[in-house]
Amino acid sequence: MTSTPSGLAARLWADNADLAAVCLAHPFVTGISDGTLPRERFASYVAQDAFFLEAFARAYALAVAYSRDRASLEAFADMLAGVREELRLHDSYAARWGIDLAAVEPVAATLAYTDFLIATASLGDVGLTCAAMTPCMRLYAYLGQALSGRSQETYGEWITTYAAPEFDALAATLERLLDRHATATPAVCRAYRRAMQLELAFFEGAYGQDGGR
Template identity: 75%
Template sequence: MTLSAELWAGSADLAAAAVGHPFVTGIGDGTLPRERFAGYVAQDAFFLEAFARAYALGVAHSRDRATLDAFADLLAGVRDELRLHDGYAARWGVDLAAVEPAPATLAYTEFLLATAALGDLGEVAAAMTPCMRLYAHLGQALAGPATGPYREWVDTYADAGFEELAATLEALLDRLAADTPAVRRAYRRAMELELGFFDAAWDPGAAPRGRGTVAAE
């Protein structure tokens, strides 16, 4: 089993909790209140900008052309996601420039950027892979013939192109990371923060999940 597959299997409990989260199931069946999705879009746009910066740090720290190209391709994928959020914001009247990041959003972005700035590339890949793998997993879990107000979201993450980006990042993790406690902590922490992000989207008053950010070692 590859390291990425082992880490994903080790967080199966958190992946299952995400699939069954009321925010996610509300997206799937179309019952999620519009204002909750709008709030999520605003927070996710803020998060994705930090995610893009973390990829950019991966580009800057790359030691070979293959790694540089992979991080650059992943950065381009995040820019596509940001354009999707721009479209949601325009249709639903969300002012992304006025967004104040929620505690759960800051917990996640600070963790990612600290890891990207201070960790080695293996730890960076471990911290970033859960977002991509989990969203591909959610898109595929929710995919089907039904239509609804959030179908574009489901289709984006169920798309084969997004799965390919997730697999690209997993391949980087397998190539760059050693099986160390720091890598395992980074992966697990990112999964916890993903779930905390959905908690906050469902209940904006929810406290961030877990013990705070984990700095790269």
């Protein structure tokens, strides 16, 4: 079942619905939906996304380090475990398609996103870190659920992963952490918006318009 964000998380998601809609309509995403996305573009995406996810995991680790209560510490640790599962999915893609993840050179858009995440998480403001990280989780749950039921062989596993209730639950957990630790300051709103913009830039890069998440 799809969860509905509440509180600040709901407000920020609604405020950025324009970017979510652009992502859903992007040719990279529609190509995943109908199976027409060229495999070489998806392979490049997988390589860049694996690099991105390692930085995402490090941002979670920093959130663990800066957590001031045990419940938040444990929740961020669980979220970090979820990233490990995503990385295993990428490893399976790499094995099947002959992608050398160790040789990945991050492109400009990927580096822009990872630098943003690490720089934000390094500030030690857990609420701001949540604002920078939540868009990735909620956007992918949104995309997966929107594409759910598209039974095509090539990218069906990608759709199933992000449409799964388990992934939606991870997104909801991060949104609850955002609601707990953040307030609607200009910095928090900017961080959320910036992450959404970087997600769109990633799809543009993956489609060959720039070069990465």
